[in-house]
Amino acid sequence: MSIEDMALTPSTLVFIVLGLTLAAFIWGRFRYDLVALAALLGSVMLGLVPAESAFMGFGHPAVITVAAVLVLSRGFERSGVVDIIANQVLKVGENLFLQLLVLVGTVVMLSGVMNNVGALALLLPVAMRLAREHNTSPSLLLMPLAFGSLLGGLTTLIGTPPNIIISSYRGEVTGDTFSMFSFSPVGIVVALVGLAFIVLIGWRLTPKRSGQASTNDMFDTANYLVELKVGEESKANGLTLQQLRDELDETIPVLAVVRDDNRRAGYNFHGTLQEGDILLLEAGPDELQLLEDKVGLSAIAELEDDAETIETEQSDVASDPENNIERNAEGDAENDVGSDKKEDAKDEDAPKERKPVDTEGLQLIEAVVRNDSMMINRSVRQLRLNHQFGLHLVAVARDGGRLKQRLRDIRFKNGDILLLQGSENEISESLASLGCLPLAKRDLHLGQPRKLVLSIAIFALAIIAMLFDLLPAAVAMSTAALISLLIGVLPLREGYQAIDGPVIVLLAAMIPVGEALETSGGADLVANSLLYFGSDWPVVITMVGLFLLCMLLSNVVNNAAAALLMAPIAVSLANGFNVSIDPFLMVVAISASCAFLTPIGHQSNTLVLGPGGYRFGDYWKLGLPLSLVVLAVAIPMILLVWPL
Template sequence: MSIDQIILFAIFAAIMGLMFLGPWRHDLVAFAGLMAAVLLGVVPKEQAFSGFGNPTTMVVALILVATAGLTRSGAVSSMARLLADRDRSVSRHIAVVGGVGGLLSGFMNNIAALAMLMPIDLQAAQKARRRAGLTLMPLAFATILGGMLTLIGTPPNLIVSGYRQQVLGEPYRMFDFLPVGSAVAVAGMVFIALIGWRLIPQSRQEGAGDAPERPRRYLARLVVTEASSLTDEPVSQIREQALKAGARLVGVIRHGHALEGPLDDQTVTAGDVLLLRANPSALDEFRSASKLSFPDGRLEPRARKDSEGQSLIELLVPVGADIIGRSAQSFGLVNRYDSVLIGMRRRGIALREALPRQEIVAGDLLLVLIPESRVEDVLSASGLLRLDGGSLPVQREGHMRTAIGLFVLAVLATSLGWVTMPIALGCVVIAYVLTGVLSINELYDHVDWPVIVLLGSMIPLGLALDSTGGTALIAGWIASLTQGYPAWAGLALLMVSTMFMSDILNNNATTIIAAPVGIRLAEQLQVEPDAFLMGVAVAAACAFLTPIGHQNNTLILGPGNYRFGDYWRMGLPLEIIVLVVSIPMLLIVWPL
């Protein structure tokens, strides 16, 4: 080995060790490794930041923004309402929710797909009085499997496609991953739904409190509009629909007066105001599903017009805040800041009457609907403090068709080869802003910057390992170990090695290292490289043994009450299934 190769192998070993031990975040470790490589001269200084301009890095960032547009428009939420059924068995629940999660992951970032479905799974577990740990890990694994269906489903596919373009002059197309990915996903899902979830340790789960801390509930009002699906519906039916969304109907107000008599026997009409006890998420979910409107902040509420993106924000009134001793009305919350006091809690009790006129005192919790462009104005003028995690972007269901149409058009244009994926997604993001699906102020909030830094740092390191002959050296080791055996044995060993690295490192970083190795190994075995590149993509995506190999595994660690050693119990047989199914499929679809 040359000195440069020794230095790069040492840097990669240090990166893998630090990521495995976890003293620092993965993006900092990767960036430190890049800086060390530049200072030691193994990465040219003019190429140090080339990874941040790489198309793969841009695609990952743009996918997250495009996914946020689908979420903000309510497109994903409207699909997910059908998934929570307390009467389903665990296997059926996993098959339904995991199947939808897998399909979503094929056309959006699989991390975002899990983030969408995880609250639904937690809510379903709570309603069914079932431990959430039984279904969260299967859901996470299902979204990882689903990401293998298309080019944009998971970053390893994008990285492998980008590397193929650099080496062979042509990237993979949108659905080139589908034949192998669908076979692996179906086989994996059958195992997860029927057997896998039973392997999750359960003794520690009992009484462990899988459900997250109960969110704060407010007494809030929603206005029935002409377009609402609840118009002329009986209150009894509305009550059931509210409960499904996690809200409780406590009253109906008409012309400023509460309806008297048995509510369930009456019907609501346009202009009525529903009084609900709900947390912010359930309130917006019920509003979006039923096409209701937030109130305009007047004493006798009317429907508020949605002129721009808005957020429901929980605010704490600290001692000395400028708003203390004043009401929302006297402060000018509506007139000056176009914001509405939706709910109010004092000493743990949700206040009900005349919220605009309630005198605000220190310690109150306020739920306020604020246009995104006015958030900082409200906070600076009032002295209120935003609660950590207490901000919820309001769904804009009026833009649902636009968001879905733009995204489908981008997928179609990429599939037909009209434009490349970065260009298609870039146009989608611009169109989202122009059509109001997303505001320009929130674009960068939806980018997972640690992942971007990780990719931008690891790409130059991977290229340096290849240019110095390091990947060819690794390929030679694998070729020597499989000498005398069929070429598929080398493919199998490459996939096993990639899976191992992905479980202890990170699927993105692993793909950057393993893709050049796959090319060099194919060259030494004198076979076509596509099966090896596809094998790297499949193996790198299938990180099921630890909570650090894939971000989806990390997301469920706390809510599922898992330990580090819980993942391999279901993950190890799943990885074996992936190998058994994928290797023959690779040889059939991509002959050597």
């Protein structure tokens, strides 16, 4: 059926497609890259986007530039540039004002030269470590840190995808793109004022949730970590751990197996269980009953006629993954599984103290699920977490509290905090593959000095090439990324892992849809409506309205999508007023990155949701005043630097 038969104009169809797309973004049932791809294909089928142009977005300069910046950001991390900075941040001391100033100031600076999500991801473990070492509530540090990463992205072309999108769109309209530091005069002032507001006033508006946000409370396993013994008649006798899991039809994590006073981590135990083996695992009352009924494993406390109280000196293993695991790893005889509280009842008459057991390799780590993680909406079994990644899931916390349901039934969400056990040598790579960010104590490494200097030099040359118009941004950044890979600053596999696939698909799919908004006349229709209502007002009032509209949109959809949709409307508005398009494009660039009101508006906000113990409604308390501050500073600065 043709468009004419349906009696719907192209602009009406575009609005229908965009309305459904925005509704799907807000609903959140499907990932935003899938929603964007569906919008693109739907536009092609409706004749809004020519089929031969449907996938041109994957070669768009904005998409290429974003991918290159992601690779360069990972190269900075790998070379040790950021670790040197982070190492200095940890020396700030216990003064909260100084902690905020240094943390937020650092993330603002880093976000100007690398991806803002990457900058936050690098400093998030540092902030958590600061909070623990100085007994500061993480909730006071993490939201300001996330908002600081957004403010820092305003300062340069490569700081955030909306800037790259706006620059590329200006090139399509005028033939001339914004340069690397075209955003700096406005962006730096806005970022500095925002930083001052956060450090002096804004942090007081964040909730102090020392209890919910602390790992001790979220992962308090004093009532869960137990020792079970394999008896002569136990069905578990002679089974491997995998066969044991199959028998139980449950994902109860076995953290360690103790045999002859030697402990082997569960993921590293490949033999069969024998009589007398002790299993250290996490289990609640239901799981304990299951283990007793199905495989005949009995809690050691029961052998002492104390079935009601299952005590263990090892409960600290998970209640403080940063400090206590290290103590456990030293094999402290007092705190080990085999303390004299748990001597076998058979040896009551001649009790003997158990020797310290070998706990090498028993490492627990906290991690947060990122927005782009492959774990989202999937369970442990679907992910094959143990077989494919060598990880045991010990506990999950969500919304500041530990989930009590069975681990196998949990479908992960972005922002979930996971307590995982895995090989010390492989856990970092496994977390990266899964799309998780480690939160536990992070050993800072300074990289190789030669590669550190090379990384900075390559980036500087790319900036110079852009400043003097020797190369377009996409070519300069891609060349820098390629050289970084060729000389070994970043391994090729990590280079590919650094590219955020969902963001790339989102950009590539939404670019043709955004163009359809313009070619169908939809952008002019929206602009004319705004012009009609604002014809009796100064142009600056319309700019404020455009700012608020784009800012609200960015809080419910990806900021890149907001920029793509609002850029054609901004240009149509400028043409309607017969003024320069630059101030209107700058309004979109700034406002699209002001997603301070919700945890879903930007990946940075979602990343701190779990570790900070925040709730959905916490964000606007700091985000709304900060948004108004940005608006009050940005509009006058834009008119000063980019006059009408």
